[in-house]
Amino acid sequence: MSVSVLDPSVAAPADNAILRRRRRELLLGALLLVPLGALPFLVSDVYTQNLIITTVLFAGLSQAWNILGGYCGQISLGHALYMGIGAYVSTMLFTRAGVPPTVGMFAAAAVAGAVALLVGWPCFRLSGHYYAIATVVVGEIGYLLFLNWEWVGAASGIYIPLGADSVVNLQFRTSKLPFHFVVLAFAAVAWVAAWLIEGSRWGFAWRAVRDDVTAARSLAVRVFPSKMAAAAISGGLTGMGGAIYAQYVGYIDPDSVLAGHWSILIALPAVLGGVGTLWGPLLGAAVLIPVSELTRSYLGGSGQGVDLMIYGGLIVVVALARPAGLVSLFGVKGGA
Amino acid sequence: MSWDLLAQSLVSGLLMGLIYALVAAGLSLIFGLMDVVNFAHGEMMMLAMYAAVLIFGTLGLDPLLQLPLVCAGMFALGWGVYRGVIARALGVRFNRGMVQIFATFGLAIFIRGAAQFAFGGDFRSVSGTVLSGKTVSFLGVFVPLPQLAASIVCLLAFAGLLLVGRTEFGRALEATREDRDAVALIGIDRDRIFAMGWGLGAATVGVAGVMLISFYYVSPNVGANFALIAYVTVALGGFGSILGALVAGVVIGEVEALTAFVLEPSLKQIGMFAVYLAVLMIRPRGLFGRL
Amino acid sequence: MQLRSVTKTFGGVAANVDISFDVMQGEILGLIGPNGAGKTSLFNSISGEVSPDKGTIHLEGQQINGTGPLACARAGVARTFQVVRSFDSMTVLENVMVGAFSRTARPREAMRAAQDVLAFAGLDARADAPAHQLTPPEKRRLEIARALATQPRVLLLDEMLTGLTPTEAAGGVALIRAVRDKGITVVMVEHVMEVLLPLVDRAVVLNLGRVLMQGTPAEVVRNPDVIRAYLGDKYAA
Numbered sequence: 001m002s003v004s005v006l007d008p009s010v011a012a013p014a015d016n017a018i019l020r021r022r023r024r025e026l027l028l029g030a031l032l033l034v035p036l037g038a039l040p041f042l043v044s045d046v047y048t049q050n051l052i053i054t055t056v057l058f059a060g061l062s063q064a065w066n067i068l069g070g071y072c073g074q075i076s077l078g079h080a081l082y083m084g085i086g087a088y089v090s091t092m093l094f095t096r097a098g099v100p101p102t103v104g105m106f107a108a109a110a111v112a113g114a115v116a117l118l119v120g121w122p123c124f125r126l127s128g129h130y131y132a133i134a135t136v137v138v139g140e141i142g143y144l145l146f147l148n149w150e151w152v153g154a155a156s157g158i159y160i161p162l163g164a165d166s167v168v169n170l171q172f173r174t175s176k177l178p179f180h181f182v183v184l185a186f187a188a189v190a191w192v193a194a195w196l197i198e199g200s201r202w203g204f205a206w207r208a209v210r211d212d213v214t215a216a217r218s219l220a221v222r223v224f225p226s227k228m229a230a231a232a233i234s235g236g237l238t239g240m241g242g243a244i245y246a247q248y249v250g251y252i253d254p255d256s257v258l259a260g261h262w263s264i265l266i267a268l269p270a271v272l273g274g275v276g277t278l279w280g281p282l283l284g285a286a287v288l289i290p291v292s293e294l295t296r297s298y299l300g301g302s303g304q305g306v307d308l309m310i311y312g313g314l315i316v317v318v319a320l321a322r323p324a325g326l327v328s329l330f331g332v333k334g335g336a
Numbered sequence: 337m338s339w340d341l342l343a344q345s346l347v348s349g350l351l352m353g354l355i356y357a358l359v360a361a362g363l364s365l366i367f368g369l370m371d372v373v374n375f376a377h378g379e380m381m382m383l384a385m386y387a388a389v390l391i392f393g394t395l396g397l398d399p400l401l402q403l404p405l406v407c408a409g410m411f412a413l414g415w416g417v418y419r420g421v422i423a424r425a426l427g428v429r430f431n432r433g434m435v436q437i438f439a440t441f442g443l444a445i446f447i448r449g450a451a452q453f454a455f456g457g458d459f460r461s462v463s464g465t466v467l468s469g470k471t472v473s474f475l476g477v478f479v480p481l482p483q484l485a486a487s488i489v490c491l492l493a494f495a496g497l498l499l500v501g502r503t504e505f506g507r508a509l510e511a512t513r514e515d516r517d518a519v520a521l522i523g524i525d526r527d528r529i530f531a532m533g534w535g536l537g538a539a540t541v542g543v544a545g546v547m548l549i550s551f552y553y554v555s556p557n558v559g560a561n562f563a564l565i566a567y568v569t570v571a572l573g574g575f576g577s578i579l580g581a582l583v584a585g586v587v588i589g590e591v592e593a594l595t596a597f598v599l600e601p602s603l604k605q606i607g608m609f610a611v612y613l614a615v616l617m618i619r620p621r622g623l624f625g626r627l
Numbered sequence: 628m629q630l631r632s633v634t635k636t637f638g639g640v641a642a643n644v645d646i647s648f649d650v651m652q653g654e655i656l657g658l659i660g661p662n663g664a665g666k667t668s669l670f671n672s673i674s675g676e677v678s679p680d681k682g683t684i685h686l687e688g689q690q691i692n693g694t695g696p697l698a699c700a701r702a703g704v705a706r707t708f709q710v711v712r713s714f715d716s717m718t719v720l721e722n723v724m725v726g727a728f729s730r731t732a733r734p735r736e737a738m739r740a741a742q743d744v745l746a747f748a749g750l751d752a753r754a755d756a757p758a759h760q761l762t763p764p765e766k767r768r769l770e771i772a773r774a775l776a777t778q779p780r781v782l783l784l785d786e787m788l789t790g791l792t793p794t795e796a797a798g799g800v801a802l803i804r805a806v807r808d809k810g811i812t813v814v815m816v817e818h819v820m821e822v823l824l825p826l827v828d829r830a831v832v833l834n835l836g837r838v839l840m841q842g843t844p845a846e847v848v849r850n851p852d853v854i855r856a857y858l859g860d861k862y863a864a
Contacts, residue, residue, distance in 0.1 A: 013739040013742055014742055016754055018718070018720060075434065075437065125620055126616060129367070129575065130571055130620060130621070133567045134571070134616060136567065137609045137612060141606055144605055145606070148602060200734055201728045201733075204728055204737075205725070208725045210716070211715055211716050211717070212712045212714060215712035217700070218700055218705070218708075218774075219705075219725055219726045219773065219774075219776075220697050220700035220701050220777060221697075221725065264441070305451065305453035306449065306453055307449065308445050308450075308452060309446050309450055310449075311442075311446075311449070312443065312444070312446030315441065315442025315445065316421060316443055319442060320421070320425060320435070
């Protein structure tokens with residue numbers, strides 16, 4: 001072949017559909033930031049502000065999940081573990097050691113990412129359903145452990161004492177507005193990570209293995225190291241989101257960050273919107289979070305269960321009618 | 337160490353384990369047949385439990401006597417779920433694995449909401465049946481009759497499943513499981529077999545639910561608890577293996593009881609999870625798994 | 628590449644028995660024989676898909692038998708498959724990039740390398756087309772291009788020229804010659820004698836799992852054992 005990969009003067013690739021699409025995606029992503037950034041200034045009631053913040057946060061969390069579950073194809077149904085670990089690490093550092101959450105969230109990401117590696121290493125040899133159930137079990141173990149761990153408050157959880165408004169400490173009492181930009185930044189980081197991975201050697205490797213594993217192997221495609229990397233990035237980002245969530249809510253306990261239904265809430269937007277796509281988690285979150293919040297507020301308060309019926313029904317309908325996710329309505333093809 | 341208490345733990349672990357085994361058997365059956373994990377399995381059991389409570393409340397029928405009735409109803413439910421939801425999910429060309437997971441998952445949430453809507457969130461159980469409150473003493477161990485009856489029924493149900501395996505239907509099930517693409521060539525209607533498989537799986541978990549109600553509370557969330565244990569049991573025993581479900585169920589039941597005994601009750605699930613993970617590391621397909 | 632006493636049995640059927648021959652660097656070697664002679668299973672042993680029960684395979688001094696497809700690919704063995712295995716969810720360029728990524732981790736380099744390979748294989752006009760939309764001859768070129776992107780030392784072609792029109796076959800032959808001119812050794816399994824024999828430098832004939840003979844195309848064609856093995860073939864005199 002005429003190209004030597006060690007030659008620093010290798011010419012840039014000629015323009016093609018892939019490069020064009022990548023540029024478009026980046027452009028669209030950047031453009032989206034404008035209305036999203038402006039949105040909080042247009043709404044004034046706290047309820048809607050909260051809804052938007054939650055939606056954007058979960059869009060980011062789901063995008064983080066998407067890296068492992070969608071692109072890499074390992075369906076993790078226990079991702080709340082990383083969210084919880086992130087939340088606890090950041091909160092413990094803040095309440096016990098005075099480390100501001102702006103720093104603590106990176107520690108949270110590191111610990112969560114490390115745990116993800118630990119979990120992934122033995123679990124990646126399990127196939128499909130076995131893997132999914134193993135992740136649920138690991139998540140449950142995490143929940144039970146924290147529930148019985150006195151040092152982190154066990155079932156009582158940890159209250160984050162509310163100090164003065166501070167950017168460094170991520171505490172804003174007077175207005176929720178700054179949180180909006182924090183979660184937006186988080187979601188943007190997760191999105192960029194997904195964008196980078198999609199076009200990287202790993203992204204190609206995962207898609208090749210999914211299409212035809214024999215052919216992939218004949219082309220020297222190795223997946224295990226990339227799976228570990230995906231787990232670490234996905235877990236780490238989820239942990240960071242958990243840290244942000246903790247600061248936003250001001251109180252954490254096992255039920256609020258580690259329980260099983262958070263795992264579903266993290267994974268579902270990506271599935272609904274379209275796994276393995278850049279926009280799927282965003283679209284899915286934009287639909288799912290408001291629907292679940294609204295049905296719970298208007299219908300769920302009295303414990304009637306109608307909110308769950310709508311929620312569950314929606315999941316079934318979308319799963320059956322649009323298996324490629326909601327993005328398929330816009331002609332985007334999926335990954336998994 | 338109190339040997340009496342230990343023995344008591346082991347026995348109740350065994351009894352509970354048999355119930356776990358039966359719940360898992362239905363799940364394993366469905367999976368072995370068509371590669372679908374029914375994430376609504378726990379909720380279906382919950383429905384059976386509510387049905388049992390209602391029938392007892394209105395007709396005064398003892399759970400043991402209700403079995404044929406509820407089983408028939410559950411069979412119909414399983415059949416209906418297959419035709420209405422699963423058949424469509426199987427026909428999907430894209431993302432099939434994930435569609436199955438989330439279609440049944442959504443169904444689970446839907447059923448949970450429906451139960452909450454219809455029955456409210458409080459806990460109910462059945463009391464005042466023929467057996468409730470009575471215990472039998474065996475070698476110093478107190479065995480409550482409802483639990484004992486439940487275990488016996490579960491064992492009988494397993495025997496029943498084995499018998500079904502020997503009928504023509506059972507052979508058709510086996511054939512479909514072996515090679516689901518080829519069975520059409522020998523005149524087996526695959527769709528019908530799948531529907532009946534679902535019916536059977538649902539009826540199986542219905543048996544477990546009906547027997548459970550005489551000593552366990554039902555609430556809209558009970559399905560989730562049992563479901564997780566069921567998945568662990570199935571994965572431990574190996575997807576697709578009924579025998580594996582039986583063995584794994586007993587193992588899980590005993591591990592749960594022992595963990596509660598040795599550590600403390602609130603951590604009892606950690607023991608079974610740890611065992612499950614340990615086994616999977618050595619045998620990724622479960623104890624008897626073949627798929 | 629040297630094969631020595633390669634033997635492989637599948638469930639009682641001896642697919643390859645005591646196969647030994649050398650492949651010279653830079654040559655085009657034909658691997659021929661009637662159906663069931665064990666050609667594809669020999670390929671599978673060389674490319675690492677299966678592990679020979681007995682015998683060794685060395686490539687440039689390095690032992691590659693039994694190391695698995697990944698190690699063999701990294702050692703420089705590339706192959707095509709009898710039934711084309713394209714990555715249908717990707718475009719032509721992306722397919723080749725998967726191969727290119729085996730030599731570089733950087734997407735831009737892989738893309739450039741893939742584009743160069745596509746130009747070499749004559750597929751650059753179809754770079755952005757979805758792989759599943761290609762015509763059968765184009766798909767075969769894609770298979771070759773993808774394999775070439777891994778910068779192999781040896782390229783194993785499994786019935787690349789079967790079922791092509793004369794024009795398509797001529798194009799395929801030209802491509803294979805160009806591959807050899809780049810310094811890559813080619814081993815081809817083929818049924819279509821009229822196309823194969825003018826193309827190869829030497830040929831190894833397999834029959835019933837064993838090596839029947841090896842030699843130049845002229846020698847092979849005249850060999851009575853070979854003719855007998857192909858009884859019914861139009862070359863039977």
